[in-house]
Amino acid sequence: LWRTLGRLAGSRPLTRADLEKPLQYFRDRLIARNVAPTVAEKLTQSVEASLENRTLDALTVHRMVRAAVEDALQRVLQPLHGTQDLVLAIEQHRQRASIRRPFVIVFTGVNGVGKSTTLAKIAFLLLQHNLRLLLAAGDTFRAGAIEQLRIHARCLNIPLYERGYGKDPSSVAAAAISQAEQEQRDVVLIDTAGRMQDNEPLMKALAALVQRAAPERLFFVGEALVGNEAIDQLVKFNQALLRYQQGSGGKPRLIDGIILTKFDAVDEKVGAAVTMMYTTSIPIVFVGTGQTYHDLEPVNIPKLVKALVR
């Protein structure tokens, strides 16, 4: 093997045949690390296209492919949008004197992924910046959802706006926002009930809430444990938001950031991050790494890339 590879060095352009084995190796590796097969396939195809006819500049074809795969992953994971600094965005919002409205953040996603916990973690983070917060119990459906949020509100010493179970979530959200405005609070964090992306009535209700709350940030909370389903979740949440906010005059609000939870439970199988960003180009703003308030981190792209290919 070494001899054939050695002979290749610097002599002739790389062919498909040279690339096949190492590309397959990395494609399989990505799938094993929980990147969706379709995404892994497309990614390695783009790597193949970029390497074909290039002359070998690393020690082995394998290494050259690895470097190219790392490069491709890096590009996928690099957030494409402008500033993602949440605290900075809130500061800027505050300084615009014309706006009295608080900065509104809505958390959404499928069932049990960690929306409410993440909301509490973000509240904890914002408290460090001396911001005045209000939590809103927009999950009026799931048993214990309001008590769960009340416990966080008490632990963090933040007021909670709630109207009990069975109430219309968008009315709760709207009322919370106007209360926060009266009390001159900086940020309102709105919890929503988990829902399956195919559940039409619930997706309509979410769009109604988003339309009414007109949040400055709409976060999709997903979990790193999720498999191929990640694609369907994200695509359908955004589609539903787009479709059911149509005809409202204003521009529909779509997901502008992903928070990926339960990173602590996947070891090196961090591929959901790639699947999600490859599919939507929506940046991952934070990752959740545990069940305490401290377990919220910005994405570490080099670390992710390393976990995926090494």
Add this chain to the structure above:
Amino acid sequence: MVLETLGTKIVKALQSLTNQVVVDETALEAALKEVARALLEADVNVKQVSELRQRVKNRVRLAELPPGTNRRRLIHKTVFEELCRMLDPGIPPYRPQRGQSNVIMFVGLQGNGKTTSCVKVAYFYKRKGYRTGLVCADTFRAGAFDQLRQNATRARVPFYGRYGETDAVKVASEGVERFRREGFEVILVDTSGRHKQEAALFAEMEQLDRALTPDHVIFVMDGSIGQAAYDQARAFQQRVRVGSVILTKMDGHARGGGALSAVAATHSPIVFLGTGEHLDDLEEFQVQSFVGRLLGMGDVRGLVST
């Protein structure tokens, strides 16, 4: 049902054999590649997929087949048998004994649906006429007891739990003891979510297991889980004896291939599917009849194509 979709996909993958003039190693390889793709897209564990591929090849041995063997049919049959082997650990599902206390402990990853499923199962047994009680041993998650209490009230199932208590083993033992004393037949214990990376959480689960000596342990898993399923399921199995699996959130779009991983890792059958957030969104899952149908699908289509 999602696994059926997988079966259909595999049949389709195997159809490629029908278009081949000769079914040789190359044709087999190509067909297995398609099968593997279908399995991976359903979130079946990578290692299991390559094992299945290898086992089929080992069993079929095209070169050694006597002439006249129906090769297509043999391949169909072998693929489906191997698939079914993954689903069916050959263990009959657990049945609680009437007239005595059966303690069933629910374990699983965070947010996978333990509390919800626990109450659904309580409701299921209650309607079958068992005296059923629920114990909240989740002293960790905010609002855990409220969630169980509200759900149990809706299901009209007696429950036990304590606010402010932090010792899970203590509340669980008290609850189980009380229901035992009062002659309850099915006693379901809900526990905190945990994962293998957190040693303390796993240690707590073992302590619960030792203190309660449950008759049965149910592993609850989210149907949309990806490649982490196998390792997590196996870690639970290694620490407490998992006896069956409940696959939740199957009302979503999930293909449920993670289930195959959970079954393989725990050697336990899937007994229920969670299909929604409401009390009666629970389907009994009969491995044998399901596997039978899958096999039938392989056989029938195999015959048609010859």
